[in-house]
Amino acid sequence: MKQSITNLSPLRNAVALFLFGLALLPLLILSFYNHPSAVDDFCFADTALKYGIWQGQKFYYDGWTGRYFSNLVVHASPLVWGWYDAYRFIPALLVIAWIASLYSLVSELLPTLFIGTRLIAVGLIFFLYVLVLPSPVESFFWLAAVASYTIPTIFSFYLLTVIIRWYSIRHQPLKTLTTIWACFLVFAIVGSSETNLVWVLLVLGGLLGYQLVFLRRLDWFLVGLLVMALFSTWLLFRAPGNAIRMGGNPHSGDFLFSTGAAFGYLAGAIVEWVIKTPVLLLGILWIPIVRRLARSDHPARRFFMIHPLLAVLFWLGLLGGLIFPSYYGIGIAPAPRVMNVTYTFFLLGWFYVITVWVVHTERRIWFDRRLKMAQSVWITGIAALWIAANVYKSNSLRQIYGDWLSGRAAAYNRDMTDRQRILNDPAIEVAHLPVLSATPPTLFNNDIDPADPQHLWNRCEAGYYGKKVVILDSLTAKKP
Structure with a gap:
């Protein structure tokens, strides 16, 4: 059956495309002005050239951090191979990879939506991401930060895609290869930074726990991924360099302080994100879009069939968990690059929770009244004004366009x-x-x-x- 773009007028589509381009264009242009940073980039390259990539890895593993995968990326950077101009392309490639991996995830989660609707959804999420991006330079332009946070974030989108896709594969050799690929992604993500380690453990542990408690079954695929995640965690934390790094602050290693500080910081961040972005109104406009999935019998519907309260609690716990390593590891507030990742999962979780709520309430009598409100021209008009105000006040967009123009x-x-x-x-x-x-x-x-x-x-x-x-x-x- 031929599908049309679900409840989206051509004007809304044009506005969404414009906002996507507004966020994307300057990043692509600025990419070609990029250069290696004096901070760390030449140190990693010089070490690798003098002692070899493996020995450079060992120096950092023994003397500073156990982030074995991100260390590999920076010690094998284009500078090591004498390709200086590669830094002019890396940011653009990362931006495209970020968008493409998110699209693959959205396509697996919402296969009933028309391709144009999925593209619009991804474009708007990317716009929201750039709108209040805590640190553009650490998100796409500085390789040392990119290796520890942006690359594993891209891998994270793709890992979730692979996990979802695994259940629909019927050809056994392909299923085995997919399992191996998923294990590698877990290994790489955990080995990039403690922030990424937390989300992998929480998500895999949460999925397994949910299946055991509510579905009364044990998923051996998820068990295997969790075992890989635990092994990777052990490999990261056994590094002698971690003790050196954590020893510089009296609050590092304090669990209660770190937990309270992480959730306190998160509360302030969420208030800022809700005020400085139109997520509230875009969330309302998202409701009629995902109604198609809520009313269908498509297998993807099962990924949203949990209680909304449980989804909210897990989402908030995950966000607090992403901030926790900063306080527990070095006893200070999270760096902007950490908040780049936290904000990413805030956005994904926001629309996921709304979708869970729609699936949970679709067949309730009062749902149609809420849906009519969501489709109201007034909501669309308020959203347009809110977006315009947010764009005008956006520090990150002002910074990005200011640097270019x-x-x-x-x-x-x-x-x-x-x-x-x-x-x-x-x-x-x-x-x-x-x-x-x-x-x-x-x-x-x-x-x-x-x-x-x-x-x-x-x-x-x-x-x-x-x-x-x-x-x-x-x-x-x-x-x-």
Whole structure:
């Protein structure tokens, strides 16, 4: 039967496409102004070139962190292979991969929706993500943060897709290969950061617990994935470097303090996200869209057939769990890159919980009245005004567009290219680098030290290029 876009007018579709493009276009453009960061990128590359990728891994595993997979990514970065210009493409590829992996997840969860509706849903979620993105530079542009948080987030979307798809596979060899692939994804996600470790353990443990308690059955596929997750967790936490890292703060390792602080911080973040984004009104407009799934007998419906209260409690527990490692591990509030991940799962959980509620209440007598309210032109109009106000006040969009349209990104690119010419000159042993005339926050997080040529970042960049030392020409940058 031919499907049409469920209850969405052409005008709404056009608005959704516009919002998606509003968030996507500047990120793709800024990608081509991107350069490796003086913070960590050259240190990882220099270590790998001097000692080898495996030994570089071991240095970090023994001396700082057990994040074995993200460490592998940064120690095998394009800099190690001499491909400097790859950093101009990495952000764009990550943005596309983020969107594509989310689309694959939405398609598995909501297969009854027309493809256009799924694209609109993914586009709006991406727009919401960028609208109040805590740190664009740490989400797509700085490789050290990307390896620990964005890449495993993309893997997380795809892992959920693979888990859902596994149950519909009938061909046994393919099912076995899919199991192996899912185990690898678990291994990679857990080995990227403690934040990702928490969500894997909570989600797999929650799915298994739900099946045992409510369905009275044991799912050996999920058992296998949980065993892999526990092994990966052991591999991460047994690293000697973790003890060194946790030893620097008196609050690290304090369970009660960490739990209270994590949920307190989460409460403030949720209030901010609800105020600064139109999730409330878009959630209402989401109701008629997922009604098709709620009324169908499609097998995908079972993924939403849990009690809404249970879904809310698990969602909030998961969000608090994502923040918990920051307080428990190093005793401080979560970094913006951690909140990038937490905000991602806030958005996914928000629309998942609404879908659970729709499935749970679809056959109630009063549901049609709520649905008519959701379809009201007044709701659509209020949502449009709210979105416009949120776009106008969005710090992240202002930052991204400001870096592009003001010329800061172009000036930064010119200055970094000039530095490259100096650093690549084999006749220069002491490299005097020009001070950056612009430091666009979307692309730039820090620079080599202007006062201490022996600072770690200076030494790493000098070592990577085979220079005795790198020095900034001036302590004062010129404004663009």
